[in-house]
Amino acid sequence: MTAPALELRKTALNDVHRAMGGRMVEFGGWDMPVQYPAGTMTEHLGTRTHAGLFDVSHMGEIDVRGADAIPFVNRVTSNDTTKLIDGQAQYSALTTPEGTVIDDLLVYRMASDHLLLIVNAGTTDKDWDWIKSHYQNENVELQNVSADYCQIALQGPDAISILQKLTDVPLAEIKYYHFQEGDVDGVPSIVSRTGYTGEDGFEVYAAPDKAEQLWKKILDAGNFGGDDGVLPCGLAARNTLRLEAGMCLYGHEIDETTTLLEANLGWIAKLNKTDFIGREALAKQKEAGIRRKLVGFEVTDRGIARDGQNVFINGQCNGNVTSGSPAPFLKKNIGMAYVPVEFAKAGQRVEIDVRGKLLGAEIVPLPFYKRAK
Amino acid sequence: MANVPDNLHYSKDHEWVRVDGDTAVIGITDHAQEQLGDVVYVELPKAGEEFGAHDSFGSVESVKAVSEIFTPISGKVAEVNQSLADEPEKVNKDPYGEGWMIKMKMSKSGEVDSLLTAAEYEDFTKAESE
Numbered sequence: 250m251t252a253p254a255l256e257l258r259k260t261a262l263n264d265v266h267r268a269m270g271g272r273m274v275e276f277g278g279w280d281m282p283v284q285y286p287a288g289t290m291t292e293h294l295g296t297r298t299h300a301g302l303f304d305v306s307h308m309g310e311i312d313v314r315g316a317d318a319i320p321f322v323n324r325v326t327s328n329d330t331t332k333l334i335d336g337q338a339q340y341s342a343l344t345t346p347e348g349t350v351i352d353d354l355l356v357y358r359m360a361s362d363h364l365l366l367i368v369n370a371g372t373t374d375k376d377w378d379w380i381k382s383h384y385q386n387e388n389v390e391l392q393n394v395s396a397d398y399c400q401i402a403l404q405g406p407d408a409i410s411i412l413q414k415l416t417d418v419p420l421a422e423i424k425y426y427h428f429q430e431g432d433v434d435g436v437p438s439i440v441s442r443t444g445y446t447g448e449d450g451f452e453v454y455a456a457p458d459k460a461e462q463l464w465k466k467i468l469d470a471g472n473f474g475g476d477d478g479v480l481p482c483g484l485a486a487r488n489t490l491r492l493e494a495g496m497c498l499y500g501h502e503i504d505e506t507t508t509l510l511e512a513n514l515g516w517i518a519k520l521n522k523t524d525f526i527g528r529e530a531l532a533k534q535k536e537a538g539i540r541r542k543l544v545g546f547e548v549t550d551r552g553i554a555r556d557g558q559n560v561f562i563n564g565q566c567n568g569n570v571t572s573g574s575p576a577p578f579l580k581k582n583i584g585m586a587y588v589p590v591e592f593a594k595a596g597q598r599v600e601i602d603v604r605g606k607l608l609g610a611e612i613v614p615l616p617f618y619k620r621a622k
Numbered sequence: 623m624a625n626v627p628d629n630l631h632y633s634k635d636h637e638w639v640r641v642d643g644d645t646a647v648i649g650i651t652d653h654a655q656e657q658l659g660d661v662v663y664v665e666l667p668k669a670g671e672e673f674g675a676h677d678s679f680g681s682v683e684s685v686k687a688v689s690e691i692f693t694p695i696s697g698k699v700a701e702v703n704q705s706l707a708d709e710p711e712k713v714n715k716d717p718y719g720e721g722w723m724i725k726m727k728m729s730k731s732g733e734v735d736s737l738l739t740a741a742e743y744e745d746f747t748k749a750e751s752e
Contacts, residue, residue, distance in 0.1 A: 272659075289685040290660040485659075485686045551707070553663055553683050575662045575685050604681075604688075 260306035261399050261460035269481060276484055277371025279307040284483035292486035293577040296446055297620075300405035300471055301482040301490075305445075305452070306460060309373030309395040311366040311380060317387035318364050322356060325383050325526055327509060329519040333358040338426045338443055341517055343368075343376060344527030348508040348518070348534060352376045353499055355443065357428060365439075367400075369499045383526065399460035403467055403479070404450030404490075406620075411471040411479055412451055416440065420451070434466045445487060447494025447618055492583065493576045495545060495616025501556060502543055502571045502585055510534050511587065512543045513615070541568065542593040545615040546601075548582040550608040554601040560586045561600040561607060567592065570601060576617060583617050584610075624653035624747070627718055631734050632743035633694035635676075638718060641734055646695055649722040650682060650713065653747050659684040661713040664706040666723055672698045675733060679724065682713065695733040697726035 257280040266273065271282030282304070285292060295301055313322055323330035328341035337358055343351035352375070355367040368376045377393045384391065403412055409420050418431035418440050428441035439454040455463060464481075471479025488498065497503045502512055509518040510531060519525075520532050548554050554573035559566045573584030588599065595614050600607040626632070631639040636654035640647040655661065663683040673679050673693040682689050703722050706712060713721040728734075738746060 283686065284659055288660045290662075293685075489685060551663075552665070553688075555688065575683075577685065 258307070260304055261457035262304045262306065262464055265461055265464055266304065271481070271483060274484070277307060277369065279370055281307060282481075282483040283485045285481045287480055289483065289485040289489065290577050292480050292482040293489050295480040296405045296448060296482060296486065296490055297578045298406070299477050300403060300407040300411055300450075300479040301446070301486065302464070302467055302471070302479050303402040303404065303482050303487055304399075304460075304464070305402050305487075306399040306457065307370035308400050309368040309370060309376065309393070310398050310454075311368060311373075311377060312392040312394045313364045313366065313389055314362060314392075315387070315389035316362055317389050318362050319358075320523075321384075321387045321389045322364050322366070323523060323525065325380055326354070326356060327519065327525055327527065327531075328356070328517040329522045330356060330358075330364070331522070335360055336427050336429060338428055338441055340426075342503075342509060342514065343379060344509065344518075344525070344531070345505060346527055346530060348510070348527040348530035349505045350499070350503040350507060350509065350512070351379050351505065353497060353503060353514075357439070357441070365394075372499060397456065398454045399457040399463070400452060400454050401460065401463055401467065402444055402446075402450065402452045403471075404444045404446040404448045405479075406449060407471065407479070408448070408450040411467065412440075412453075414470040415466055423451075425449075433463060436463060438463075445494075445496060446490035447496070447616065448490075448620055488572075489574055489577055492572050492574055492585070493578055493616070493618035495585075495618075497543075498572060507543075507587070508534055508539070510539050511541055539590055541587045542590045543571070543585055544588055544593050544612045545583065545585050545617055546599060546610045547613050547617075548584070548601065548608055548610045550610075552603050552606070552608045553582045554584045554603060554608065554610065559602040560588060561602065562588065562592050562597070566602075567599075573601070579617055581617075585615075588612070624651065624656055625718070626652070626740045626744050628740045630718070630740065631694065631737035632740065632746075633692065633737055634746060635692045635694070636747075637692060637694050639694050639734055639737060640718075641728075644728050644731070645700060646697065646726045646728050646734070647722050648694065648724050648726060649717055650691060651743070652717050654689075655714050655717045655721070658682060658689060659686065661710045664710045664713060664723065666702045666706065667699050669699050669702055672696075672729075673726070675730075682710075691723065693726065694737055695726065695728055696730055697728045699724050700727045701725040
């Protein structure tokens with residue numbers, strides 16, 4: 250084992266993770282639990298069937314306030330910020346002039362003159378610099394407020410009943426991708442019906458000095474004395490859950506070399522709204538047609554595909570795996586990859602070069618997993 | 623603390639060896655399976671394949687990661703634990719028993735003496751995690 254680099258950042262829950270037996274790893278410059286003693290399989294399945302609790306305080310938060318908050322964010326992000334109402338969240342992206350992705354993010358409309366942007370941990374500093382550099386005398390005040398928030402995600406079919414024990418906020422009335430401000434166990438919070446697991450659930454934002462209280466109270470509220478309670482989960486389960494749900498992970502499916510259209514994210518590229526960075530390039534690409542496309546695949550031979558491995562079609566190397574892993578709930582080995590658009594259809598046979606051995610795989614529709622509504 | 627039985631030999635790559643006449647039974651240690659987490663796939667060689675000491679003879683995969691496994695000693699594979707194909711979790715549940723991986727006919731009888739004893743292996747894993 251190599252000692253972690255000294256400059257790793259820690260969330261407010263770092264000591265709690267260690268005390269609870271979390272195995273700590275570096276992620277995006279942060280010292281985070283990759284798994285708890287229950288193990289990734291159990292954490293993953295527990296989240297699908299009951300509830301899982303995740304510390305995602307490493308995510309960044311950027312505050313945009315002022316009369317021009319909406320037009321400013323509308324110009325630097327690809328989705329249509331003007332469509333949001335107070336209390337609504339939106340999945341969007343910061344795009345380059347080429348239509349590739351600086352980061353994917355959530356935009357929360359707190360008020361007509363106040364938006365909160367939730368960005369990825371490893372890209373927070375880059376995003377902050379990017380956003381500031383595109384400021385053009387609009388009436389907005391920008392602030393990197395990442396240190397002012399902890400973020401705790403409670404996900405799974407039992408998330409709503411567990412969280413409801415701790416709050417008067419009427420959770421059932423919060424629609425998907427909406428939020429309310431209110432107290433959770435007496436702690437002023439933003440309670441958002443969002444997540445990254447493919448399950449129903451909530452993300453709670455609060456002051457970092459309240460993180461431990463919230464974490465422990467949620468675990469207590471979700472402890473039913475058996476194995477049907479809430480489980481603390483690490484980043485490994487978070488990754489397998491999002492992969493089964495067919496969601497993109499920045500740095501894997503999307504980055505500054507992939508466009509939104511190639512990543513099946515055309516639905517957040519609103520080409521008919523007012524101009525935004527990358528709009529022209531994306532409009533051109535849409536007209537000309539994309540050359541490659543992100544697809545899901547299932548490995549049909551024995552073995553597991555992993556990130557970065559080459560994809561062969563008809564004997565030719567035609568792309569690479571962006572994420573590959575066992576899917577604990579589906580009990581298959583799955584992954585996502587970019588392939589030429591002419592092969593991007595369900596049923597297409599491909600081969601994955603797994604450490605020198607070609608494993609058969611088949612392109613399947615995304616998402617791999619969709620919960621019953 | 624991970625279990626380290628006294629009657630086995632250990633490698634610095636976290637394999638164990640149980641000597642049975644001129645046959646060596648090989649698997650990965652309790653410490654190794656703890657570090658890996660849930661084992662979901664084990665790739666093993668075929669009977670008859672020959673390996674030198676410290677050769678990679680297969681891999682063990684958890685949800686998150688792939689780890690190569692190495693032969694602590696040289697020899698020829700006599701038998702492979704076929705049951706791990708369908709029940710890789712045996713490596714987690716019983717790493718020194720049902721989770722064994724291969725049996726090798728040893729080609730150099732003195733080689734096991736160069737491996738770590740249980741006490742040495744315990745010290746080694748402690749030093750490694752510090």
